[in-house]
Amino acid sequence: MPTPTALTALDVPPRQKRSIYPEPFASLMEGRTKRVLGNLFGLSNFGVNLTTLAPGGSSALRHAHSKQDEFIYILAGHPTLHTDAGRQRLAPGMCAGFKAGTGDAHRLLNETDAEVLYLEVGDRTAGDEAHYPDDDLVAREVGGGWQFFHKDGQPY
Amino acid sequence: MPTPTALTALDVPPRQKRSIYPEPFASLMEGRTKRVLGNLFGLSNFGVNLTTLAPGGSSALRHAHSKQDEFIYILAGHPTLHTDAGRQRLAPGMCAGFKAGTGDAHRLLNETDAEVLYLEVGDRTAGDEAHYPDDDLVAREVGGGWQFFHKDGQPY
Numbered sequence: 526m527p528t529p530t531a532l533t534a535l536d537v538p539p540r541q542k543r544s545i546y547p548e549p550f551a552s553l554m555e556g557r558t559k560r561v562l563g564n565l566f567g568l569s570n571f572g573v574n575l576t577t578l579a580p581g582g583s584s585a586l587r588h589a590h591s592k593q594d595e596f597i598y599i600l601a602g603h604p605t606l607h608t609d610a611g612r613q614r615l616a617p618g619m620c621a622g623f624k625a626g627t628g629d630a631h632r633l634l635n636e637t638d639a640e641v642l643y644l645e646v647g648d649r650t651a652g653d654e655a656h657y658p659d660d661d662l663v664a665r666e667v668g669g670g671w672q673f674f675h676k677d678g679q680p681y
Numbered sequence: 682m683p684t685p686t687a688l689t690a691l692d693v694p695p696r697q698k699r700s701i702y703p704e705p706f707a708s709l710m711e712g713r714t715k716r717v718l719g720n721l722f723g724l725s726n727f728g729v730n731l732t733t734l735a736p737g738g739s740s741a742l743r744h745a746h747s748k749q750d751e752f753i754y755i756l757a758g759h760p761t762l763h764t765d766a767g768r769q770r771l772a773p774g775m776c777a778g779f780k781a782g783t784g785d786a787h788r789l790l791n792e793t794d795a796e797v798l799y800l801e802v803g804d805r806t807a808g809d810e811a812h813y814p815d816d817d818l819v820a821r822e823v824g825g826g827w828q829f830f831h832k833d834g835q836p837y
Binding site: 528529530531532533534535562563565566567568569570571573593594596598606608610613615616618619620621622623624625627644646648650 | 684686687688689690691718719721722723724725726727729749750752754762764766769771772774775776777778779780781783800802804806
């Protein structure tokens with residue numbers, strides 16, 4: 526596909542693969558739909574997705590990145606932001622940033638009856654690791670892809 | 682200020698300095714207001730701003746980055762996207778990405794009577810240059826700041 530000049534984000538077909546997590550975690554992401562935006566324009570230094578959470582859905586397992594910053598901007602709905610500080614209900618027009626290396630793990634939950642829509646941005650610094658304090662999971666970025674391990678080092 | 686968990690983007694005070702351009706270019710940015718969001722959360726790998734264009738305002742001089750990718754998402758209003766391909770009127774929910782190194786220069790213009798509001802994202806790859814095909818200006822990133830030159834190499 527030629528690089529578009531501009532497009533309507535919701536017109537982009539959702540990513541087919543729901544999650545790159547190993548089971549039993551991938552199935553927990555069934556309520557999440559990602560439209561990959563940045564890559565469509567050839568961007569490679571950071572990624573931008575338009576993500577939808579159905580009622581009961583979540584953005585991810587609660588995680589903290591070692592090297593890659595993240596940012597979210599809420600477009601619709603009222604997701605719950607869950608961090609080490611606890612839980613906070615967000616609203617359209619709110620945003621949050623998750624600095625790499627702090628160890629503070631985050632996720633969004635849709636605990637409402639309405640759909641949640643948000644933009645998520647993350648950079649692609651090499652050698653990143655994601656830590657999951659609530660789950661037996663560690664992720665390591667290798668060559669642009671992710672490898673998943675148990676906390677004892679065994680691969681999934 | 683302690684790092685917030687989340688905040689309402691429009692509650693962030695606008696950046697005081699309207700533009701880092703030298704004159705006569707800085708005055709052309711009077712209609713533009715930037716709220717710096719990413720830095721508030723300590724993010725350093727990329728920047729995110731919430732930017733407002735008053736009627737007649739523009740996002741920047743038309744420019745192309747050598748190393749830093751850019752992405753915009755329109756939240757309100759109908760800005761005109763001006764690139765080498767020409768001019769295209771955008772609408773809320775539309776987005777565009779500007780891949781570094783293509784040489785295709787871009788800017789947004791507000792040619793309407795209503796305010797334009799958009800998110801802009803750009804990474805911070807070192808050693809970036811910005812080229813301005815329509816103006817006697819070259820920008821070079823040095824140590825996280827920008828230095829401005831005439832096209833003949835003379836500094837502003």
